[in-house]
Amino acid sequence: MSQIPQFTHLHLHTEYSLLDGANKIKPLAKKLKEFGMKSVAMTDHGNMFGAIDFYNAMKNEGIKPIIGMEAYIHNSEDLGDKTNRQRFHLCLYAKDEIGYKNLMYLSSQAYINGFYYYPRINKELLRNHSEGLVCSAACLQGEVNWHLNTQNERNVKNGAKGYEEAKKVALEYKEIFGDDFYLEIMRHGIGDQHFVDDQILRISAETGIKVVATNDTHYLEQKDADAHEAFMCIAMNKLYDDPNRLRHSVHEFYLKSQEQIYKLYADIPEAIEATQEIADKCNLTIKLGNPTPPNFKFTRDKLKELNIDIPEPQNEYSLENDKVLFAFECRKGLEDRLKLVPQNKHQEYKDRLETEIEIINNMKFPGYMLIVWDFVKVAKDMQIPVGPGRGSAAGSLVAYSLKITDIDPIPYGLLFERFLNPERVSMPDIDMDFCQSRRGEIIDYVVNQYGRANVAQIITFGKLLAKGVIRDVARVLDMPYAKADAMAKLIPDELGIDLKNSWEKEPKIKELCETDPLAARVWEYALALEGLNRNAGTHAAGVVISNEPLWNKTPLFKPSGLDTLATQYNGKYIEDVDLIKFDFLGLKTLTVIDEALKLIEQRHGKKIDFATVDVNDKGVYDLIQTGDTLGLFQIESDGMQDLCKRLKPSNFEDIVAVLALYRPGPMESGMLNDFIERKHGRAKIDYFHDELEIALKPILENTYGVIVYQEQVMQIVQSVGGFSLGGADLVRRAMGKKIKEEMDKLKGQFASGAEQKGFTKAYAEELFDLIVKFAGYGFNKSHSAAYALITFYTSYLKCYYPAEFMAALLTLEKDNTDKVVRYVDEVKRLGLELFAPDINKSDLVFSARVVDNREVVMFGMGAIKGAGDVAINSILNAREDGDFKNLSDFVSRIDASKVNKRVIESLAKAGVFDSFGYSRNALLSQIEKIVDGASKASNAKKMSSGSLFGDSTELTNIEIELDNLPEYSKKEILELEKASLGFYVSGHPLDEYKDKIEKINYTLSSQIDEIADGSQILIVGKIETISEKISKKGSKFGIVSILDFHGTVEFMLFEDKLKELQENFDLNEPIAFKVRISKNDQFTRMSVLKIETIFDAQKEKIKIKPKEIEEPPLTVALPFSEDENSIYSLFDLIINNQGKRELKIIIKSKLADLELESGIKVSNTVEKLIHNIKGAYIIDDENSINK
Template sequence: QMGFPGYFLIVADFIQWAKDQSIPVGPGRGSGAGSIVAWALNITDLDPIAHELLFERFLNPERVSMPDFDVDFCMEGRDRVIDYVAERYGRNAVSQIVTFGSMAAKAVVRDVTRVQGKAYGLGDRLAKLIPFEVGMTLDKAFDAEPQLKEWVETDEEVREVWDMALKLEGLSRNTGKHAGGVVIAPGKLTDFTALLSAEDGSSLVTQLDKDDVEAAGLVKFDFLGLRTLTIIDWALGLIRETRGEAPVIERIPMDEAKVFELLCRGDTTAVFQLESRGMKELIRRLKPNSFEDIVALVALFRPGPLQSGMVDDFINRKHGRARVEYPHPDLEPILKNTYGVILYQEQVMQIAQVLANYSLGGADLLRRAMGKKKPEEMEKQREIFLKGTTERNIDAKLAGSIFDLMEKFAGYGFNKSHSAAYALVSYQTAYLKTHYPAEFMAAVLSSDMDNTDKVVPLIEECRRIGLVVRPPDVNAGAFKFSVKDGEIIYGLGAIKGLGEGPIGQLVEARTDDGPFSDVFDFCRRVGTSKVNRRALEALIRAGAFDSLDEPRWVLMASLEDAIGQADQEARNEAVGMDDLFGLGAESGTASSADPYQHHRQTVRWTERDVLRGEKETLGLYLTGHPIDWYADDLKGLGAKALENLERTRDSVRVAGLIVGLRVIRNKRGESFGIVTLDDRTARMDVTVFADLFADCRDKLADDSLVVIEGDVSFDEFTNGLKMRANKVETLENARKESASGLKIHLETRVPAFAETLLSKIQPHLGGECPIVIAYNAVNASGEVVLGEQYQVHPNDSLLLDLQELLGQDRVQLEFAARTQKRA
């Protein structure tokens, strides 16, 4: 009737090809999931009848417009599908679509600075003063940021940049390639549009953008890459590797009680669409117990519903705290699943159909009109609606109020077809996390292994749910994160300075000849031309040789010999030369009983050295945590563990590493901060309000160790605890304020002790912390307090020097008892 069977068949064709090639395809996206023909052709995976999805939301016979299937593919396979389409329908008829990048606020000031030949630092500073917000413009930034305004008004160079930037802002700057848009022409593309070589030279793109392409009569298809499909595919592959067989993800039970228990706990880190902080809070309040509830969650978590009170209504009605009421009895079948709340656009259409005799095509026109809020169109639709309700003997006043209600919620209503399709992917990921946590989390970590900021919280999540994450391992690891005996092995590809080529060489050598016995064996078999010294050092510092049961410092010390021997053997082999007795690779340093015998006396690395190596090569601390070094200090300072915090009227002191900072503006335009604090027992957000934030912002850098005093109270929104900071200090300052003495324990006579001690404390004199020497020998004991001229600043440098001299357990800070303050 609408003339689109060819379109459906083309989409069905490339989706079926992708499935035949084992390229994961999404269950559906957008309004297309409402089409039963699409479901029958395997374009979508959701039965639209079972989920009450409407075809007219996708294609309206009363308003003919081009169909638009958005199809999600696995990130790794998307380009293969596009290539298949080009091959099947002709490379001269298939092209991707151009995009035009514009000169946005930050970019335009950088560009102008560069072109005017001004210092890079000027443009960089100017760009950083422009707030990072969606829709930010130069004018908005000028009004919002006092420092920016002052600089522009007082500096002639800056004013010159700013004036030109204002003229250029918003102009097209460069061309790009649309993320997923592909056009298929009925003949040669050049009969319809000019073409342009993509910036990377890899393909041709249309010179018309996505809107102009459709105006020219070409049909656009969206081939989108969805990372979650890749994660599911990788997870299923790991499950097959570790357990022999994997579930068929399209056939998993949709009413699994354990999955909903995981959701209700808010354990949704890495679960598609449900992992943000705000979404977790919403889930804990809503407590989903059916797939319909997950569909509702995806639709509810948007600014409109959250700000309108719709979310509170929905939750209170679901849990019986408010009555479920329907505007008219005939609407109960339509609104029952959403407890009488009009949540979906499809419900608006069904209400119009049931109460006012609209066709579903006409109801879609009503929905569109309500969304656009054009007064004349709305008045016209109100008349049609009231006429229809009159024919069904519905009271005019009631009908008018129902129309007003529909109009109100149409602005917030969400496309249920899209919500249901994405809720299915959410459920699939929650199912995998529930039943196959190690394999699922390993797949998620692999997908983000280039982004340390994302890996850190994922590693924390693994620890929180009881999964062991082992360091990278040359004898068991792969490029991506993997699983062995229920434990996750860190991906070798996540080590900085180690590319895919060397890792491939490593895995090939291990596959051919078995595990590596020592670092000499590794260098000889892998070859130092493929894995250079820098890469070897990164492997050692990241812990990738730990499975060889040798300390990292011994391995590092032996590296020179191992590389030298491997190079010598490679040169010998190249000229066909063997050693005198024909023993080849079996001779030399590595064949001795202990290949490391000449390196065992090397200086031992401290725990700090080990962790520093991990942080530099992996971007995070894996086998320990810096806060462990200060456990005694924090205990002395009275800092409570975050996991043990309770609501109290007393001011509480906590301490931890800063792992995140969000800067937000209040209604007065002042900046305040929400600091994410990590003490390894837990993470907590601490609010630092404007006055305090202005004073302590320089102390809130990532990885800084801070001590915070504040008030802990109950957060009704999250059903957890929240904290407001009253005081923020660095650990060093907190020690200076609170340390009552630095105690040194002696049990035997130390040669030249006085001279050595004086040389160690000399750089740190001038503080207020007294030194106490506690002597405890067999025949005598006592304490000596050194004079005021020997009082010190109790900083890390001094403590480390004394601990190296005397031993860690013989040097300790003592703290004065802390008095509690009422909040």
């Protein structure tokens, strides 16, 4: 063993060589350690996606990571040349930080400027950025080897010139890299490699360029070869048995041991030694952690625009100038905000502002705050709706003064320390909500302000998960679709379940694989491929902003079809590489509010400023107390409607509490019921002990003595225990983890502090235990208050401007038929009328107006299917010269190039032309005459506009006369409306039965999602279709589609029920179906128990269960150093407290954290009892607003 030279794998593809590399990084690291290898390189195809993941995993196993890339290089001087698809492979490795930065730059440029089928670089770019890099000539697709391989006819046909050209290319690379260029030799048993081998050695002998031995590693073990072939088929969309597909002729592309490599290269041991030589050259240390926020970008134009006295900086980014501008804008903004604050409170605000400014400056975050201030200010200047706040930032007076947020933190007890804690330095995190449809404009502004290279979205990776990988593998193995579908459906419908757990949970999988060889093969390959990356995309909200080109910190990627760039490192590693994430979120409700305000201004001439509206307006709370909250932000679900009726919110603080309490923890713990009973005087409000009331009442009075918020926990710890607010935040975080030793220590400090403040120690200890109990349920009040403000805005609009509000809702939800149907019903319930679209009254969007002294919501023509905004805007432009008098006037004035036959037909079906006096039957039957008239008028206008006489109305007026045929039947009219609008407007097919149906305790199709698992409900409606089918076993069954007042619902009928329906019921009459609801994480199934007439259904008793609120997974951490008794205790706790909540277990160690997905779901008792297990604690979701 000692005689075998140390070997380093230098040509290796990880799971980040998308749909090609099948080496999962963590198992790879363990295998390398098992082999005794000291170093390894990653060379993914054209990217560095996995560099940090790879770096960390190898470091954790004590292996030196070499960051590399198998680049694609082409020979054109124009990097972006798209005349030739030819590209060669070339392996590059970072020796040091300079090389690493050059590698990131090359990879970035390959995507940004060199992409053509593949991310490519050229030699000029390589020459200019070769410092700090080692280079090897790569595989048979490398340029040197490609020229040598003249026995490959395709190479020759494409220009391969043989030995001399290969030698010339090798010398060219030697000129670029000097002794850091190596020829690469591979021995996989492929004929072409044998042919090239001797020639490579000859070039080496003649030029002095060293040869390095490699193995092109794509998968971990030789047994994975067939699965890898299937993996490639998934990528190419080919069948496994397709004789014409690209395939590997040998199964040698696996991770080989040093002994295996030595046998291959025993005749040239110097090639093995060269691998270690390269490894010795590569000593990159990537500095991870300790991110620094970017500074605000100062330009001469920006300083002029701001009109403040700051010396022009030597460079665009300056912390000192950030501090000056930051303080200036904060103080200026506060002066504006103080106009709404009583004079006697001004000093309190000013003092708090100065404290916050000082903390933010000391933490070096003023630039971050200014960046957010700037893009929020620009958004508002562009009249893009911006949310009033989100998350803990709403607790900052600085954010309020800068108009980043719109909720005053002081009246609501919102704490700055919940946002930034000077006693625990962490990066600021301000998430901003923008109008969903215009969010991209703000990102574009930031890109223009900071530079395209300095701003990027964050990459995400789609993965081959359990059901998906079964379907993918089954497809390439040519398994019949029905069989593949049935196999995939055997995977239990549980969030996050994998194939291994599925095998243990569902015996039918094992049964199938033991009796069906093809199924067994699908399972084998799927098991090997599960979890691999399938594709790259971008994070829904995350954007990074830097003061320097991002390729100095992360390589960049250009997502297909997008102008913006993305990081190659995913969100998990963004802070590690010294970058800060800004979240730009899209919130549709902001657009609804904005649209409603515009409609109000148009109709009433009133401009509403919510800053001046009383948030405790009685009329608003009268509305909310009725539970008629459909359409209202965060409180429109059936469960929330019921809660509003029970709790009867009477002020803004109550709405804040409603949003915080409507969660599983507070509901199960009894907090919600306590809150309601105390609010309505049915239970006594107490503050734990009379002695503590003086300290606790000011904190808990608004929540009737119930600890609802995290901020209240912090205030109690400060007020009673004597901690600073920063210290109190640390206590709050510790309570979330429930580590017993830590809790005992903090309890002692709390009791001691309470004693010093004159409180009894025993009472303080009892209070501390109560706080610990409730702390886990506490919600972030800053977030709840900010979102409650949006709830109030929507409630105010619905209360005082219902027509405008409902019109705005319908406009924004026009593509969601289920919601539109519910909102149309709500329009009618509110006593408003919904008018069908009309050519002279309707706008592009839904609108509100008065017609014949009736308040109506007017259907927007932009919501008509098949019309389109371009055509409708063209019609509205023509209408600016006056209403259309008749059909002839309409066709004479429109632009027929935009308003074509399809558009006119869609408008006619929807009833837009009803006011012209023709039946819809007449219009649709003679549509060609209308289209022909419009075309003639448009052509005449074009001709007359170029004539000597100019535009002549007489020449362009077209007279159209139609035969006025009898109108369609009511049923036909309704079907036309449904086809063009998505639902019925002028009536409903069930209207004639409505009185009878209303006597039944039925459930609408739109309400099924709100019904709990195990409920029995009645679905009442007309049969639309019955589709008869035959099962694999030869049994007949049917898929029945039922139309009710809110839409359609489908369910299956077995043969007996199908026969009963067809033989015993009139299918032209409404029918009632009693069904049982079965739910899991992904599907709702309905089993028909009984079929009845609507008369019999009136006597039916049903069992509807309230829907449970979904809970996030419970994550339990346990230090690895604890004795095994802790693990056994944890296991016992899980087994004895099974329930419906997903469980994750993280074993913490210094080397790496081991994350385990539990196949057992647990009840919330586990969360309450976890502190009894030594060392164990609960981890909050990293993305949770509660963190």
